Amino acid sequence: MMTLEFYNQNAESFFNDTIQVDMSELYRPFIQRVIPNGRILDAGCGSGRDAKAFLEKGFQVDAMDASVEMVKLATQHTGLPVKLQTLESVTDIEAYDGIWACASLLHLSEAVLPVVFTQFEAALKPKGVWYMSFKYGNGEREKNGRVFTDLNEERLQELLSHCPSLTLAEQWVTVDQRPDRDERWLNVVVTKG
Numbered sequence: 001m002m003t004l005e006f007y008n009q010n011a012e013s014f015f016n017d018t019i020q021v022d023m024s025e026l027y028r029p030f031i032q033r034v035i036p037n038g039r040i041l042d043a044g045c046g047s048g049r050d051a052k053a054f055l056e057k058g059f060q061v062d063a064m065d066a067s068v069e070m071v072k073l074a075t076q077h078t079g080l081p082v083k084l085q086t087l088e089s090v091t092d093i094e095a096y097d098g099i100w101a102c103a104s105l106l107h108l109s110e111a112v113l114p115v116v117f118t119q120f121e122a123a124l125k126p127k128g129v130w131y132m133s134f135k136y137g138n139g140e141r142e143k144n145g146r147v148f149t150d151l152n153e154e155r156l157q158e159l160l161s162h163c164p165s166l167t168l169a170e171q172w173v174t175v176d177q178r179p180d181r182d183e184r185w186l187n188v189v190v191t192k193g
Helices: 002-009 011-018 024-031 049-056 068-078 113-123 153-160
Strands: 039-043 060-065 096-101 124-135 139-143 146-150 166-175 184-192
Touching: 002 011, 002 068, 002 146, 011 068, 024 049, 024 096, 024 124, 024 166, 024 184, 039 049, 049 060, 049 068, 049 096, 060 068, 096 113, 113 124, 113 153, 124 146, 153 166, 153 184
Parallel strands: 039 060, 039 096, 096 124
Antiparallel strands: 124 184, 139 146, 166 184
């Protein structure tokens, strides 16, 4: 709950800090694999920045976030009916051509991640594409009122071993795009079937 409280209390500053970040380099490996006009789930959409970008590129977009305040801001920003929903409660079956989970799954505990991985695997259509990003590292930690599970390539492989229909298409490490940050991120694209 601590992480959720952080986003509810800091929604506006988080929105302002992230809304202008140029994500085009991260979109490219994802959207080049998603079928044109496909249905994308922005899982943990935060400000709605990415959901809006995918809408503008002609995709059908469903967006969700677990923070009441972020849902309000994302709904205003995107014009979408953003759902108040947790990542753990995604139970759709073969509903999405793409799942975008940018810096959202990293707030789940190590115990919950394998469960959500199998749920997201089920939610993807055959030939579906899933992008995810985690702060680079290994293990759980708490920082400034938020809980993080950091991943490296080995931990990612371990999680993917629970998902037999997923194939690692691409993984790469980037540095945070925000000017005051130097954190490294593990970016991952997997495909289904």
